[in-house]
Amino acid sequence: MWRSPEPRPEYDAIIIGGGGHGLGAAYFLAKDHGITNVAVLEKGWLGGGNTGRNTMTVRSNFLREDSVPFHELSLDLYHQLSRELNYNLMVSQRGMITFIQSSAANRVALQMANTMHIYGAEYRMLTLEEVKQKIPIFEPSPNMRLPVRGGVYQPRASMVRHDAVAWGFARAADARGVDIIQNCEVTGIRQENGAVTAVETSRGVIHAKKVGMAVAGHGSVVASMLGQRLPIITQPLQAWVSEPIKPVLNEIVVIRSYYGTYLMQSDKGEIVVGQGCDPYPSYAQRGTFSIIEDATTSMLEVFPSFGRLKLLRHWAGMLDIPYDGSPIISKTDTRGFYIDVAGSGGFKTTPAAAKTFAHLIANDAPHPLAEKLGLDRFASGRLVQEGGVSANR
Amino acid sequence: MLEIPCPWCGPRNENEFICGGEADRKRPKDPDSETDEAWADYLYNNANPKGRVREWWWHVSGCTRWFMIDRDTLTHAITQVEDAPE
Numbered sequence: 121m122w123r124s125p126e127p128r129p130e131y132d133a134i135i136i137g138g139g140g141h142g143l144g145a146a147y148f149l150a151k152d153h154g155i156t157n158v159a160v161l162e163k164g165w166l167g168g169g170n171t172g173r174n175t176m177t178v179r180s181n182f183l184r185e186d187s188v189p190f191h192e193l194s195l196d197l198y199h200q201l202s203r204e205l206n207y208n209l210m211v212s213q214r215g216m217i218t219f220i221q222s223s224a225a226n227r228v229a230l231q232m233a234n235t236m237h238i239y240g241a242e243y244r245m246l247t248l249e250e251v252k253q254k255i256p257i258f259e260p261s262p263n264m265r266l267p268v269r270g271g272v273y274q275p276r277a278s279m280v281r282h283d284a285v286a287w288g289f290a291r292a293a294d295a296r297g298v299d300i301i302q303n304c305e306v307t308g309i310r311q312e313n314g315a316v317t318a319v320e321t322s323r324g325v326i327h328a329k330k331v332g333m334a335v336a337g338h339g340s341v342v343a344s345m346l347g348q349r350l351p352i353i354t355q356p357l358q359a360w361v362s363e364p365i366k367p368v369l370n371e372i373v374v375i376r377s378y379y380g381t382y383l384m385q386s387d388k389g390e391i392v393v394g395q396g397c398d399p400y401p402s403y404a405q406r407g408t409f410s411i412i413e414d415a416t417t418s419m420l421e422v423f424p425s426f427g428r429l430k431l432l433r434h435w436a437g438m439l440d441i442p443y444d445g446s447p448i449i450s451k452t453d454t455r456g457f458y459i460d461v462a463g464s465g466g467f468k469t470t471p472a473a474a475k476t477f478a479h480l481i482a483n484d485a486p487h488p489l490a491e492k493l494g495l496d497r498f499a500s501g502r503l504v505q506e507g508g509v510s511a512n513r
Numbered sequence: 514m515l516e517i518p519c520p521w522c523g524p525r526n527e528n529e530f531i532c533g534g535e536a537d538r539k540r541p542k543d544p545d546s547e548t549d550e551a552w553a554d555y556l557y558n559n560a561n562p563k564g565r566v567r568e569w570w571w572h573v574s575g576c577t578r579w580f581m582i583d584r585d586t587l588t589h590a591i592t593q594v595e596d597a598p599e
Contacts, residue, residue, distance in 0.1 A: 340561035351557035354586070400515075400532035403563045403587045408514045410528050443557045499553040 121287060122294035127301050130327040131159045133481055134319055135334060136306050136342060138162025139171040140467065141460050142334035143289035144474025145481070150296035152475070153482035158298045161321060163305035167286025170336045170437045170466055175359050175394050177372055177384065178468040179216050179277035180241050181232055186492040186504045187446060188239045190472050193489055197471035198280055207288030209280050212387060216277035217251060218374040221266035225377035229272040246271040257368045257423060264421055266376060277372055279384060285470055309345040309457070316456035332481050334460040337438030346454045351443040351498050352461055355397040358407035360434035364389030375422050381415040391429060393419060397439060397464065407436035439464055446504035449477050449486070450494040515589060520596045521576040533569030535559055536581045563587055
């Protein structure tokens with residue numbers, strides 16, 4: 121589907137990281153900006169990181185006016201990319217229902233709904249009866265610790281075949297002349313007079329005046345090659361998957377509202393379950409058991425019949441979580457070095473982050489929808505604080 | 514799961530603790546004379562190393578003591594424990 125070229129000695133731009141974000145950025149550099157002399161360097165294999173293992177959910181129910189239009193762009197792109205890339209991303213518009221189990225959650229939902237309506241994103245409250253109609257398998261027990269009072273519903277939330285995103289972007293970028301170089305680990309970044317000149321890799325030195333970093337879970341490691349400190353910590357996010365069963369659950373369901381447990385049934389029939397990040401920094405790619413226990417407990421409180429399911433697999437992916445939970449798409453202290461830190465919903469932001477990151481690299485100026493997502497927001501104090509992310513449980 | 518050696522209670526389950534972040538950051542003596550960038554660096558930036566890190570932990574569901582540990586973020590090995598200075 122794509123070539124495996126030897127790295128050339130010099131490119132106009134280099135993207136570090138061959139996941140959805142990096143491949144997407146290369147694609148948009150070529151398509152939107154006509155910059156095709158580009159290399160994507162991937163330490164392992166293409167899409168082998170968090171793009172290859174995540175919970176597939178794309179949505180735009182966020183709190184802040186800087187977040188909603190950015191995530192709406194992502195949903196717009198996801199819904200049209202299959203046609204544009206001529207590659208089936210298997211977008212499945214199931215909708216997402218967040219259970220309301222406290223008055224605080226109700227208040228947050230209403231605030232989100234008001235912000236989202238300004239940007240044309242549908243988000244509406246459901247009564248308990250409407251929730252039961254949409255999810256017949258849900259039978260509220262009177263003994264629940266936090267009784268379900270109702271729900272809030274984003275009809276446009278969807279599930280997307282994650283590998284296809286990497287493969288589709290890779291094939292389209294390759295067709296426009298981008299070199300995708302796998303098994304090529306970046307070991308150093310060279311700079312002269314405060315400007316990037318080259319990257320050192322396991323396959324030799326490659327020169328470029330523009331280098332973009334899109335490495336989920338290793339942002340601090342790569343940025344530290346230039347002495348760049350970042351307002352992030354790296355934390356594991358776990359998920360686990362049951363044996364496949366016949367269709368019982370159409371919508372993506374979030375229990376205990378925004379900081380709780382989420383589950384959905386994949387197209388293959390598996391029940392996919394996840395919760396928030398582990399509560400301390402780690403690069404270990406394994407998670408702590410208390411998260412599994414906690415999430416399973418809250419799932420069984422709502423869906424007791426799932427207690428009969430057998431779990432097939434479990435994993436922990438490393439996320440770079442920014443202090444305020446929002447993505448960082450930014451210039452840095454070194455000229456020509458740009459960063460895309462996906463934060464906690466790296467998959468759902470993939471196309472929007474890729475498009476705005478390509479704009480930043482091509483123009484050395486932020487895309488209008490990512491102007492507020494730069495590193496400078498930390499010094500100015502204008503954070504984009506998000507609660508609706510798995511970072512803040 | 515981590516087993517955290519609290520200097521007062523001995524080894525206890527990680528669920529009893531809260532990680533308090535990197536221990537080596539120093540609060541500027543006079544914040545008003547700092548630039549915004551330097552103050553933001555103190556507030557928000559982390560070394561976030563892949564490997565050894567020195568960090569604060571709080572035994573919130575135990576003796577409520579604060580202390581520092583040396584922990585490897587890749588292997589989760591804890592090599593040194595140091596009580597908070599009086």
